[in-house]
Amino acid sequence: MxxxxxxxxxxxxxxxxxxxxxxxxxxxxxxSSLNKAKMDSNPKFHNLRMAQEELSSYSKYGALLRSGIRSELAMIKPYMGTRRLNKILNALKNEDLIHRLGQRTVASGLTTPKGLGMLHYFDFYGKKNVNQLVTKEFVVDFAVGEALIRNFNPLYDLIAPRHATHVGFKAIYMGLDFDRLMVSSERSDQVYLPLEDVAADLSLKTTDLPSITENTFFLVQVVFYKELNGFRELEAVDEAALTIIALKA
Incomplete structure (x- = not known):
């Protein structure tokens, strides 16, 4: 190229x-002069064929993961979203220590501590992540579908863009069944707060638990607004975040 x-x-x-x-x-x-017929018939391309099988597998996993947050991705255009995610999923499937070349999967890679760490704090928008915006740590309870920060003060515990007047928080709790190509997502209501010196517990609790309990992901979305005369508009979309803050295989 x-x-x-x-x-x-x-x-x-x-x-x-x-x-x-x-x-x-x-x-x-x-x-390229290389075509499918040549690749399928030539034993020299065996490893390439196996790599393509794995490429197809982790690309489908990424598409399934993104499908669970389709509305949030439509809200703000991600920066190189598919490319960044697939790069991590490619490395993650290499952590599969069970299957042979051509059959390694993201799901198996996620069963290792290193694999889990690769997606921890991955941000789908791509410019910031929640950990860079919120100076306090969310405590996630998978059993009840809640992310919680005690005594959260938007003025001191949040790094907000200059012209924003409000911030919105939302949680997404998602489960993936890759074998059946199914995803189940549950969301909390958005917590809409003025950027003022007022401290209170910040609780993001989903309305229900996902029906799929394997490969579970807990995400938090942070978006900023400018409010004027009762109307709100998105502000500083490059400062928004949609981050995996916790996950379980």
Missing amino acids: AKNQGIIRLRGSIDGVTYTEGVNGKLSRSR
Whole structure:
């Protein structure tokens, strides 16, 4: 792959070369002579075929995980969301110490302490995470579906953007069944607070528990608002967070 730094802007394919433009600049890619028939019939490509099987598996896992927070992802556009998540899931499936090459899975990788740590504090929006915005730690109770901070003061326990007047907190408790490609998500009501010097317990409790109890993820969303004359607008979306703060295999 090559980068095109010239002033001519090309898009599409010409003579087997495809021109695209994205966050990494203008790119050109030539078509490979390798096709599926060659790869399937040649034993030299055995490891590549196995790697592609695993790529398909962890990509589907990432898609299933994102599907459980579809409304939150529609609220704020993630920064390189799929690419960042798949990079971690690729490394995570390498922690699968049970299956052979081509059959390793994210779910098995999550059964190891190192695997769990890879997704801990992953943020789907990609610019901040909850741990960078909130100076106190959430205590998560999976049994009741609650994330709690005692004596939370928005003015002192939160790093808020300059022009925001309010902050919104919400919890998402999610379970994944990869074998059946099913996800179950439960949410708390949004806690909407003015950025004032008032301390109180911050409790984010989901309305119910997810029906799927394996591969469970607890996320917290933090978004900022500017309120004027009773109307609220999202403020400083680059400072928003949608973070996995706790998970269990």
